[in-house]
Amino acid sequence: MLRFIIKRLLLxxxxxxxxxTIIFLLMRVVPGDPAYAVLGDYATDDAVNALRQxxxxxxxxxxxxxxxxxxxxxxxxxxxxxxxxPAWIQIRTVLPYTLQLTAAAIxxxxxxxxxxxxxxxxxxxxxxxxxxxxxxxxxLSAPAFYVGLLLMYLLSAKAGWFPAISTASFDEPLKNLxxxxxxxxxxxxxxxxxxxxxxxxxxxxxxxxxxxxxxRAKGLANRTVLIRHALRPGLVxxxxxxxxxxxxLIGGSVLTEEVFARPGLGKLMVGATTRRDxxxxxxxxxxxxxxxxxxxxxxxxxxxxxDPRMRS
Amino acid sequence: xxxxxxAAATPESSIALVSQRRRAWxxxxxxxxxxxxxxxxxxxxxxxxxxxxxxxxNPLTQSVTNRLEGPSPGYPLxxxxxxxDVLSRIIYGTRIALQVGIFSVLLGGVVGTAIGVVAAYTxxxxxxxxxxxxxxxxxxxxxxxxxxxxxxxxxGLAKLIxxxxxxxxxxxxxxxxxxxxxxxxxxxxxxxxxxxxHNRVILYRHILPNIGGELVVLASLWTAAAIRLEASxxxxxxxxxxxxxxxxxxxxxxxxxxxxxxxxxLAPGVALLITVFAFNLVGDGLRDVLDPRSSR
Numbered sequence: 303m304l305r306f307i308i309k310r311l312l313l314x315x316x317x318x319x320x321x322x323t324i325i326f327l328l329m330r331v332v333p334g335d336p337a338y339a340v341l342g343d344y345a346t347d348d349a350v351n352a353l354r355q356x357x358x359x360x361x362x363x364x365x366x367x368x369x370x371x372x373x374x375x376x377x378x379x380x381x382x383x384x385x386x387x388p389a390w391i392q393i394r395t396v397l398p399y400t401l402q403l404t405a406a407a408i409x410x411x412x413x414x415x416x417x418x419x420x421x422x423x424x425x426x427x428x429x430x431x432x433x434x435x436x437x438x439x440x441x442l443s444a445p446a447f448y449v450g451l452l453l454m455y456l457l458s459a460k461a462g463w464f465p466a467i468s469t470a471s472f473d474e475p476l477k478n479l480x481x482x483x484x485x486x487x488x489x490x491x492x493x494x495x496x497x498x499x500x501x502x503x504x505x506x507x508x509x510x511x512x513x514x515x516x517x518r519a520k521g522l523a524n525r526t527v528l529i530r531h532a533l534r535p536g537l538v539x540x541x542x543x544x545x546x547x548x549x550x551l552i553g554g555s556v557l558t559e560e561v562f563a564r565p566g567l568g569k570l571m572v573g574a575t576t577r578r579d580x581x582x583x584x585x586x587x588x589x590x591x592x593x594x595x596x597x598x599x600x601x602x603x604x605x606x607x608x609d610p611r612m613r614s
Numbered sequence: 615x616x617x618x619x620x621a622a623a624t625p626e627s628s629i630a631l632v633s634q635r636r637r638a639w640x641x642x643x644x645x646x647x648x649x650x651x652x653x654x655x656x657x658x659x660x661x662x663x664x665x666x667x668x669x670x671x672n673p674l675t676q677s678v679t680n681r682l683e684g685p686s687p688g689y690p691l692x693x694x695x696x697x698x699d700v701l702s703r704i705i706y707g708t709r710i711a712l713q714v715g716i717f718s719v720l721l722g723g724v725v726g727t728a729i730g731v732v733a734a735y736t737x738x739x740x741x742x743x744x745x746x747x748x749x750x751x752x753x754x755x756x757x758x759x760x761x762x763x764x765x766x767x768x769x770g771l772a773k774l775i776x777x778x779x780x781x782x783x784x785x786x787x788x789x790x791x792x793x794x795x796x797x798x799x800x801x802x803x804x805x806x807x808x809x810x811x812h813n814r815v816i817l818y819r820h821i822l823p824n825i826g827g828e829l830v831v832l833a834s835l836w837t838a839a840a841i842r843l844e845a846s847x848x849x850x851x852x853x854x855x856x857x858x859x860x861x862x863x864x865x866x867x868x869x870x871x872x873x874x875x876x877x878x879x880l881a882p883g884v885a886l887l888i889t890v891f892a893f894n895l896v897g898d899g900l901r902d903v904l905d906p907r908s909s910r
Binding site: 439443452454455459556591598 | 766879
């Protein structure tokens, strides 16, 4: 098992390398000059040249690439163009907020989504199934920012239960959790729709398998059949789909943070985009890439853990 | 030039195709929610086409003295912060949503399918390289990819279509790649090779028709995703620039007045929700046609 984990980690290195290269190339095809983009169209030539030099844009592209990769190897994400501070400082302050939000959302999505999907599959083609399907499709159709807005209108503007703008530091745990509720429900509900549909289709497949019929035939109670014989093998494909689930979650977190003006990686990224802070944007992309590659490795490891057939 | 060699085979295969299509249509038509979705999609397209007729006012006409007025008989959904008619702006917003949805899926579909089919068909280093790239691009959320491309390209309708198509290319490539690999091994493709048919003929006659079904299903589901992504990017402020009416931007502008005039942002959201939901319903219905096991 340990050998597998080490092998999987090593396999992640070339992937990460390729991802970082793609990010570098994407950031370099900016039409026009990033220096002009930062300083505006009326900047003097001297100012532009100075900034170009500072950004390293006057060097040939292969040297820029080497500097960038070399920096990353030393854990240097570069400096923000706007604040002139290391990008990592800004990222480090907001990262815990994003992690807290996504963790809470995952919890909500799994706790609601898996039972809902199972019930829907078991009671297939009844009105329960019908409603679960319609609601989950509606959930998939609603972007996180709109769900957030609706909740904000109903529970914050109308009922006044929660703050509309959720900025509360970790130093005040109660306030912080209170501010977490609406964003977490927002992101959680959107992801619940995905988990529900995924569980439903996986369970439909499992329920039509021979061994489930055998378990029923030998007279086991319905609940035993479901939990012992259907849910456990069903978990394997569910784990395999977790990677996609996490990807959706990251995209949703950007919108959720934007709606609730909640600090986080997504909010920082949107800010960097509108302020044309290309180096900060690049640094955030690198962090996202790291998270995504890491999540995929972890999912793979869990997957082999639940399904021993994969170990070979 | 290629039809003469197989003229005898054409009638038979077209009969089989027709009956298959009819059966598929019957499965689809039996699915009530899919039909409801199809009707909604047709209505939405009609709204977009006849926007100038349907909209009671010009969506861009401002009136500072009437800004932020609530609903009234002439302005059923009220007026926004510039005094523009919200209903007319929602109706015109349909045009942007559909244009982006349809054209980005067409562009992404053609490029992505080409990449997938070429990778599966050539094999070797081309295959390994292309699919590795596709997998890496797939690992990123479409919102972040779209945001990055928009940040690089700058605002505008064509650029927005390009950015969203870019997020769809790897998805189409992955699916068409897998499908082509499966079909490539079929006996009739071997037979066509043995008969000395050109790769291009095999591609158009055997491969593309056989992977087309799955691609059409995904195209309708991904049109929904593309429209949702367009709204999300516009909401962030990276879509078609103002004053053009887009749903995402209307929602964003309305959030400031959420407690006083909730319709400003909630109403365009309903339009967005209905549109995305309709395309999803159609896609789901089409999927059931192809894979009956998935639903019933």
